[in-house]
Amino acid sequence: MNVDKIRLINFRNFKDASFNFHSSLNIFIGDNAQGKTNVIESIYTLLRGNSYRAKEDSNLINWSEKESYILGEVSKNKEKFQINILLQDIDRINSLPKKAKKIIKVNKKYRQKSWLTKRFTPVIFTPEDLQIIKSSPSVRRKFLDEVIINLNPIYERYLRDYSRVLFQRNMLLKSIESKSNLEQHLTVWDQKIVEIGSMIIRYRVKTLQIMNQKVKIIHQLMTKNQEVLKLKYNSNILTSFSEDNEEIGNIFEQKLSQAKEQDLRLKVTTVGPHRDDYFIMNNLVDLGIYGSQGQQRTAVLALKMAELELLKEKDREYPPLLLDDVLSELDSERRLFLMKIIKERPLQTFITSIDIEDLTQYNINSSSKIFRIKDGTMQNDGE
Ligand SMILES: Nc1ncnc2c1ncn2[C@@H]1O[C@H](COP(=O)(O)OP(=O)(O)O)[C@@H](O)[C@H]1O
Ligand SMILES: [Mg+2]
CATH class of the missing domain: 3.40.50.300 (P-loop containing nucleotide triphosphate hydrolases)
Structure with missing residues (x-):
C-alpha cells in the first residue's frame, strides 16, 4: 500500500x-x-x-x-x-x-x-509510544487491542460489548446495597461478562503468541542476537495459557464467583480482561522496570515492526510505516x-x-x- x-x-x-x-x-x-x-x-x-x-x-x-x-x-x-x-x-x-x-x-x-x-x-512510531513500555497496563492493553482490531475488525465489537456489560454489572453492584433483592440479577451479567471476556482473552493470548514470533526475529536483528524480547500475557484469570475457549470460560466463571464478595464490597468488577496486562521482557527481565531508554525504544520499534509484518500477512502488502x-x-x-x-x-x-x-x-x-x-x-x- x-x-x-x-x-x-x-x-x-x-x-x-x-x-x-x-x-x-x-x-x-x-x-x-x-x-x-x-x-x-x-x-x-x-x-x-x-x-x-x-x-x-x-x-x-x-x-x-x-x-x-x-x-x-x-x-x-x-x-x-x-x-x-x-x-x-x-x-x-x-x-x-x-x-x-x-x-x-x-x-x-x-x-x-x-x-x-x-x-x-x-503503522506509526512516535516518541510517545515509549509509554507502551513505561506506562500503565491500560496503555499496553490499548496498543494490543488496536493491533487485534486491525487484524480482526470484529474484535472491536467484542470490546465494545464487553465494556457495556462491565458497565451494567458495575451499576448493578452499586445499587445492590440499597436493594438487596437485585443481587439475583448478577448471574445474568456474570454469564455475559464471562462469555465475551473469554473471547477477548483468547484473542489477546493468540495475538501475543503470533507477535512473539515476529518480535523475536526483528529484535534479534536490531540487537545483533544479544537480546531476546518476549511478550507474556499477565492475566488475573489465567495462570496457564490454554487456547481453549471453554476452559478459559470455566476459570473466569470460578474467579468471578470467588471475587463476588469483594466486588459487592468495592462495588466494582475486580476480575476480568479489563484488568489484564502483559510483560515486555528482555532477556527475561521486565523492560518497563529494568530496561535502559535505548532498550525500551528498540523494543517498541520491534513491537511496531511486528505489527507491520502481521498486517502485511493479512493484506498481502505492507502498510505505510x-x-x-x-x-x-x-x-x-x-x-x-x-x-x-x-x-x-x-x-x-x-x-x-x-x-x-x-x-x-x-x-x-x-x-x-x-x-x-x-x-x-x-x-x-x-x-
Ligand atoms: N493549528 C496550527 N496552526 C498553525 N500552526 C500550527 C498549528 N499547530 C501547530 N502549529 C505549528 O507547527 C509547529 C510544529 O510543527 P511540528 O511539525 O510539530 O514540528 P517539527 O518539525 O519539530 O516536527 C509549531 O511550532 C506550531 O507553531
Ligand atoms: Mg517533530
Missing part, C-alpha cells in the same frame, strides 16, 4: 503544500518546530480520518483559518483511492478550538471515518539495522530527521526522496 501524493491546505502550519511521495523511503529534514511531525500527522489523518495526537479535529486547522483540506491519493492492492478530507470550524474565534465539522470523500463519494479505518492501517523522531533516539548501530530492515522490504516509509548527515551513511539515495521542511513550507520538491 502506498500514499502517492498529498496536498495540505491550511493544515497546521502548512498554508498550501503538495508532496509527491516516493514508493520506498521519504525523508523529512528540518529544524525543530518547522512542520516535520505535522506532515507525518497529515498522512496518518488522510488514512485514518483523524489525528493520533490532536484532541480535537479543529486543532489541525491553521490558527488563522476556518477550514483545512487534506487531499491525497492512495493505492492499495492496485486500486486507487482519491481521499479528500475537509475540516471546518466556521465560528472559530482566535485559536480557541471548537468541534470541527468533518467531511470525508473517497473517489468523490461521501464516506464515514470507519470506511477509511477499515481499509487503511498505517511512519517514523517520527526515531533516528535521534537510537545509537548508530541500531539506526543502521533499522534502516537495513526498512530497505530490505517492499515498504513505503516516512521518516523525520533533524539533519541529513544522519542518513547518508545508509546508502539509500536510489530509493528515497528527501523533503526539506522549513516554517510550514517545502523547500524543494523532493531530491
